[in-house]
Amino acid sequence: MKLKNEQEQKVKAGRYGKNFGGQYVPETLMTELEKVNKVFNELKDDAAFKAELHELLNNYANRPSLLYYAKNMTEDLGGAKIYLKREDLNHTGAHKINNVIGQVLLAKHLGKKRLICETGAGQHGVATATIATLMGMECEVFMGEEDTKRQRLNVYRMNLLGAKVKAVTTGSRVLKDAVNAALQDWASRSEDTFYVMGSAVGPAPFPEMVKHFQSVISKESKKQLQEQAGRLPDMVVACVGGGSNAIGSFAAYIQDPTVKLVGVEAAGKGVQTDKTAATIERGTVGIFHGMKSMFMQNEDGQINPVYSISAGLDYPGVGPEHAALAECNRAQYVGITDDEAVAAFDYIAKEEGIVAAIESCHAVAYVQKIAPTMAKDQIIICTLSGRGDKDVASIAKYKGVQIDE
Amino acid sequence: MSNLAQIFKNQKVFIPFIVADDPDFETTVKNITALAKGGADIVELGIPFSDPVADGAVIQQADLRAFEAGVTTQTVFEIVAAARKETDVPLVFLTYLNIVFKYGYARFLKKCQQLGVSGLVIPDLPYENRDEIVPLAAKYDVDIIPLITPTSGQRIQKIAKAASGFIYVVSSVGITGERDSFFAGLSNLVAEIKEYTDVPTAIGFGIHTAQQAAEMAKIADGVIIGSAIVDIVAKEKTNAPQALEKYTQEICTALRTKVEQ
Secondary structure (H helix, E strand, O other): OHHHHHHHHHHHHOEEOOOEEEEEOOHHHHHHHHHHHHHHHHHOOOHHHHHHHHHHHHHOOOOOOOEEEOHHHHHHHOOOEEEEEEHHHOHHHEOHHHHHHHHHHHHHHOOOOEEEEEEOOOHHHHHHHHHHHHHOOEEEEEEEHHHHHHOHHHHHHHHHOOOEEEEEOOOOOOHHHHHHHHHHHHHHOOOOEEEOOOOOOOOOOHHHHHHHHHOHHHHHHHHHHHHHHOOOOOEEEEEEOOOHHHHHHHHHHOOOOOOEEEEEEEEEOOOOOOOOOOHHHHOEEEEEOEEEEEEOEOOOOOEOOOOOOOOOOOOOEOOHHHHHHHHOOOEEEEEEEHHHHHHHHHHHHHHHOOOEOHHHHHHHHHHHHHHHHOOOOOEEEEEEOEEOHHHHHHHHHHOOOOOOO | OOOHHHHOOOOOEEEEEEEOOOOOHHHHHHHHHHHHHHOOOOEEEEOOOOOOOOOOHHHHHHHHHHHHOOOOHHHHHHHHHHHHOOOOOOEEEEOOHHHHHHHOHHHHHHHHHHHOEEEEEOOOOOHHHHHHOHHHHHHOOOEEEOEEOOOOHHHHHHHHHHOOOOEEEEOOOOOOOOOOOOOOOHHHHHHHHHHHOOOOEEEEOOOOOHHHHHHHHHHOOEEEEOHHHHHHHHHHHHHHHHHHHHHHHHHHHHHHHHHHO
C-alpha cells in the first residue's frame, strides 16, 4: 500500500510524504535536537518510561477522557451519530497536557532544569506551567503580546502556577512570533533548557514526538467506540492550527481506509479573504520554524500575518504530517469561519451543556454541516480539544455583549 | 567553488554585514561601495526575512526598515547590479532558506553567478540538509558557507570536511547582537576545525570594537561584524556611507597592524 510505505519512510528521516518535515534550524540547536531525538527514541517504547507516563496521564491528567455520545446534537442534526472525544475534561482543560507530560519526562531524563514553551490560546502554556510546578522545574512561557490580551485569564493562570509569561512584541505579536522567541531563547541556553513544543510542528523529532504523545486520544477513542458501538467510526473530525490534537485524533485511524479524516482549519473572515488562517487550503510549500510544510507566505517567501478569532489556530503553518496527509488525500482539510465557529460555540453549549474552546468549535461547526448529509447508522467522532471558559469573555465581546471579567 | 577561499591567503579578512534596502536602495548601493573603499575584503549583504530566528533585535529592526522601503528579493538583486557598476568587491548573501527556496534554488544561484555573488550564508540550513542546494550551488560557482558554533561538538568534523569558501565560526551561543564576551573555547574550536580542513575561518556574532576584532583575528582568518555596522546605518541613515568607510578603515587597521606585530 502506497500510504504505508510513505509512513514508513518518514520514520527514518523525520520526513513525511514526498518531502515534508526535516530539520531546518540554526546549527546552534542541532546538537541539542540530536539529544532530544536520541532520548525520545530510546524511551518511547521503554517499559519504565511508559509506566511513568501512564501513571501521570491516568492519575494526574484524568485520562482516559470520555467518549461521549452526543444524543441531543445527533437528534437535532438528524444524520450521523455524533460522539465527542472529551479532551476538554483533562486536567488543565485541553489535550495539550498529554504531550507536555511526555516531553517533560524526556526533559527530566536529559537533566534539564528549565522548561520553555510557546503558547497561543494559553492552553499549552498552562499545561507546561502546571507540569513544571509538579516536577519542580522552572518555566518560562512565550506568548504574543496580542494573545496575552485576548487570553488574559490564561496569563493569570500561568502566573498563579509559578511560570513567567514573556509577552513577545516582535512581528504580529501572535503565536508565530512566540515560536520565534522560544527558539531564540533555546538557542541561547539549551544546556539547561528544554523547549516543550506544543504543536505537531517544528524540526524533527518534534512533529513525531507530539504525535506520539497525542495519539493517546485516538488509541482511546478506537477502543471506546468498539465498546460502545462495536465498530470503527466513519469519520474523525478535529480542528487544526499546528495540528496536535488533530494528528493525535487521527493517528490510530490512518491505516483504516474506511475512516474519513477531516481537519478543520480556521478560515477567519473567509477562506478567500486575507483575514484567514486556512493554511492547507490557501498556503504554499515553504521552509519555516524548522520544517518544510505548507505556509501562508507571499511570493518572496516572507511569512504572511494570518488571522482567526481563535488564538490557538492563529498560525501561518501546519504540521508536516498534515501537509503530507493532505498531499496524498488521506485526510481532507476544510475551513470554518469565525462566525460559524462562534455559532457552534453557542450551539454545543445549548444542545449538550458543554462550553467548548473556540478552537474546538471550528470542528463542531463542521460536524453541524456534515452530519445531516450522512446516514443515521454512520458515526462521527469529533474531538473537543479544550474547554471554553477562557473564551467566554472574548465571545461576549465578539457578539457585542459587555461583561465584567 | 568560488574564489572566496583565495581572499584569505594573504591577510586577515574583514567581512562587514549590512541589510539590503536598509534604509533605502541608493544608500545600500553607496554603503556597499563605502565598505569596499574602507578596505572590506568581502561584503555580506542580508536579504531580509519576516522571521529571522537567528538574529537579535538590531538586525530584526533593520529587516523591518527594509520592508518599510518595500524590499523584495528582486530589489536585492537590483541593488547588487547597481553596486556592481561601482565596485567588484566580493559579495556573499545572508538569508534564510525559505527566501532561496521560493525563488527557486537554481534560479537564485544563477542570479548569484551573474551578479558575482560568491557565497550564501543560510543560518537555518544545517549540514543534514545541505544536499538540497550544495551540489547545485557548485554548478554555479557559489559556495554555501557553513556555520560552526560552540555547541557543534561532534558535528565539527563532518561540517568542516564538507566546507568550501570559508567557515562562519559563531563566537557564542544564541543570536546575533553586540557582546562583551565570547565563548571561552573559541581558540580550541578553531584549532579543531583546522585539523579537518584548510578552508579558512571567519568569526562572527557579537564583535563590535576594533580591539575585539584584533583579538578574534589572532584566532581565526577573518572577522565578521554585523549588528555594530547595522547600528551605524540605523543611526546615520543616508549619511551612513561616510561613517561606514571610516569604521571599516579602523577595523582593517586594527586587524592588520596587530597581526603583523
